[in-house]
Amino acid sequence: MGDGEENRRITLAEVAQQAGVSLSTVSKVLNGRQDVSSATRVKVERLLETHSYRRTTRVAREAPLIELVFHELDSVWSMELIRGVENLAKAHQASVVLTESGTRHAPAPDWIEGVLQRRPIGVVLVFSSLPDAVKRQLDARSIPFVIVDPAGDPEPDVPSVGSANWSGGVAATRHLIDLGHRRIGIITGPEDMLCSLARLDGYRSALNMAGLAHDPSLVRFGDFHVEGGYARAMELLQLPDRPTAVFAGSDLQALGVMEAARVRGLRVPEDLSVVGYDDVMIARWSSPPLTTIHQPLREMGEEAVQMLLRLRAGEPSVTRMELATSLVVRKSTAPPAARNP
């Protein structure tokens, strides 16, 4: 790999000389920049073609990158989203750059520097919003971006993919009502997230539609984690007239509810029915396997990449897409046991 092989190829300096332009102009043409006259562009491109110039420096074009940014990689559904994005990226010969940055609300400021240097074909952000400065920087480089927002709180001017939270809340609650439950508790997500409120509203509407009263003492806000599910379930199970079923608002919270039941000496589903939300892998693996609302996380990742590619191609694209949720019945739900008065 000495100078021998290199010298057989034309150098960019030689192209510049033959075209009568500066080396930086040749470089701009190679990198597809717009601030070069079209006459110059054509001249340079013909020279490169004639000499079969191998674009060893065009990293961004030959090995395209899609950026995927999370604020937190340890939530169990990150992997499902990653797989969706990775699947579709691979189908388009692109690789995925994975970054953990910032808070639930926005990536950290230094993140954007790396993105601008890597020149990805697009950015998928798992955040509920995006600072205006970041939007402007990406827009200025024509780098399209899409928010995947399981929290359901997108800004109207940002393309985003979510799922149907309200319908999910209705389906979970209706399933429990159909089994015969009348005292149904809910542990939804944090109070400041739209998805929590949408699922809670779905729960209330399902009760209303069935002509059942809504008892505010059976409603709790959680944190989407196991510990929160456990703590709130312990409160619900200590009520004088405890619920016979709990809609847990996330699979992790449902695991916490099952552990609370175990500690209180209650069997699931014989003494307490539990419904989760998300349908991540652990829902299948818990003991008993968890009845839950399937949120199509992998498809949401795939859809986000599809949106990116449409945006990049300048095709018209919807701004907000909500994928359907669906009930998956496993073994954590059953009719309520007959109780002594």
Add this chain to the structure above:
Amino acid sequence: MGDGEENRRITLAEVAQQAGVSLSTVSKVLNGRQDVSSATRVKVERLLETHSYRRTTRVAREAPLIELVFHELDSVWSMELIRGVENLAKAHQASVVLTESGTRHAPAPDWIEGVLQRRPIGVVLVFSSLPDAVKRQLDARSIPFVIVDPAGDPEPDVPSVGSANWSGGVAATRHLIDLGHRRIGIITGPEDMLCSLARLDGYRSALNMAGLAHDPSLVRFGDFHVEGGYARAMELLQLPDRPTAVFAGSDLQALGVMEAARVRGLRVPEDLSVVGYDDVMIARWSSPPLTTIHQPLREMGEEAVQMLLRLRAGEPSVTRMELATSLVVRKSTAPPAARNP
């Protein structure tokens, strides 16, 4: 951002001219390649310094990439490894390119093309081996690589990070013996993986050290998945003299054992103790929370990046590193219940 700003800076062609070397030599110096005499290197570097050359084309250095390749992203411990690699990459201002490719044994052939184009600062592979052709291609580009190999089956000439499987098997079994168990079943991993054999040998040695006989009817090979754990546990629990404890060889298999116990009407830990292996998040979240062997997956990812950076810097580095495993006692193990003869 027109030509004005660009022209105020020295071009690489001018540096080459002033140094009396070819443009490709200047480029080699910039890219840190070794096939340039040190006199030439010093001359070129001084010129670049004098003219405050801004390395706008050095994408690889300004936004460095670390490649992380899995054959399968859906195993629960992928995320822990990803977080380890991502943590340490971020500490070195590098980004992580995540790829799913090939089989358990090696990445797919097309994967290497993308890597050579992206010119990462190094490659972390979660595979048990690497084809010679891939090794040669990476070596020729001076791209260092490290295998993270939880299966414990590394090739001697490839730098790799693993963990202490035999010691883990001893610790799990000894914990059950110390609780008073005498009939201890084991469901280890697949028969063709070294880590399975190491954990099984650890189990046998712990029994021997305690003066207990080793009963081959209590030994099963699994698949490291929940379903395999469930099926093998059903076999063990149907034995006339069933085990009072099972060492499950992976946390997923342990979940399968717990579900088998539930289906057979046995309580964990009152009627059956269960020990997992890995200590992934679900071990904390299962009901009851799982006693398990902690495999330091995140640290293994971090260590792999450290090894890459040492290799890249030309520092001496060990070829094989095994991190320690440790017992984490939670609530799935207890002394055996007194049984009627």
